[in-house]
Amino acid sequence: MSVEVLAAGPLTTVQDAGRRGLRHLGIGRSGALDHWALRVGNLLVGNREDAPALEITLHGPTLRFHAPARIALCGADTGARLDGARVPGWRPCDVPAGSTLRIGACRDGARALLALAGGIDVPAALGSASTDLRGGFGGLDGRALRRGDRLAVGRCDAVANGSAAVAPWWIDPQADADPRAAIRLLPGADAADGLCAARWRVAAASNRQGLRLEGAALAPDAQHARISQPVLPGTVQLPPDGRPIVLLADAQTHGGYPVVGHVATAELSRLARLRPGDALRFAWCSVDEARALACVQRQRLARIAMAIEARLRADRASRRVQAAPSVSRDRP
Structure with missing residues (x-):
C-alpha cells in the first residue's frame, strides 16, 4: 500500500x-x-x-x-x-x-x-x-x-x-516522568558552577542536532586547552557564549566545546518534547541513579507491551467472531 x-x-x-x-x-x-x-x-x-x-x-x-x-x-x-x-x-x-x-x-x-x-x-x-x-x-x-x-x-x-x-x-x-521535574544529568569533565542552579529556556535556534538554551551565561570550572573529544546524544556542551547546548539524536560524533554534563538516557524523550520558549532545569544524579531510571523505564514499557498485546489479541478474536457466518438453529 x-x-x-x-x-x-x-x-x-x-x-x-x-x-x-x-x-x-x-x-x-x-x-x-x-x-x-x-x-x-x-x-x-x-x-x-x-x-x-x-x-x-x-x-x-x-x-x-x-x-x-x-x-x-x-x-x-x-x-x-x-x-x-x-x-x-x-x-x-x-x-x-x-x-x-x-x-x-x-x-x-x-x-x-x-x-x-x-x-x-x-x-x-x-x-x-x-x-x-x-x-x-x-x-x-x-x-x-x-x-x-x-x-x-x-x-x-x-x-x-x-x-x-x-x-x-x-x-x-x-x-515516564513528571514534565515539571528537573532533567537528571551526570557531571561532565568540565562541570560548570550554576548549571543546575539556573533556570533555562529553549532557544528558537534549537533543532534535531541540539537544544540551545537561553539564560545567564556560565563558565566551566576548568580552563585548560581544548581538544576535540567524543560526544553523543545527551552531552551538554558549553560554547564560548556560556549558554549550554544539549545534543540530541542528530548530534555530531566529536566536539571541542567543554562538556559540562551528560543527560541520563531515560530523560532524552523529555528533551524531545520541549518547544522553543519552554523552561527547564537540571539536577545532578549519579551513574547508579541514571541506570535505575533506565531500568524503571524499560519495566514500564514491558508492562505496556504486555497490556497492548492482550488488547490486540482480544480485538482480533472479536473480529473473527463478527466475521464468522452465523449458523441457523432451525436447519433440519
Missing part, C-alpha cells in the same frame, strides 16, 4: 530507533528524538518497537491513504482529523482506503510520532531507515517529506478493510 503526502509540514521525517555502533566512523545515531513515543506507537499498531515511523515537528502533514491502514499517533496532541473526525492520540485507529488524515499543530509538545502497521517501507542505510538530515542519507532520500511524495508501507495482515474505527482503549500519555 502507499500513502500520498498532500502537505508535508515544516519537518516530517522517517525515523526508527537509529544507527548504533558507527560513531567511531563519524556517523551519528539519528532516529526518533522521542524514543518513548516511537516504541509505544509501534506497539499499538502491532509492529516491533523500532519500526520506521513518521516524526512530526511542530505541525503535521496531510496524508491520503490509498489502501486500508492502521495508525497510532503518539507524542504531542495535534488535533488530527480523519475525513473530519477527530483522531485521538495513544490508541490504534483503522483507516479506510481513500481517507485523508490531517495532522495539525503540536499543542502540548514539539513533536508527535505517527506509526503505521507494517512500518514505513524505505531502504535501510547503514542498518537503519532513519533520516540523517546532516548527512543527507536514509529515510526518504535523506530529506524531510515533500508534497507529492508517496510512502510505501509494509504488509500487515491485521489491517481491517472497513470503516474507520478507533480502539476504545488507550495508553496513558504521561510517559
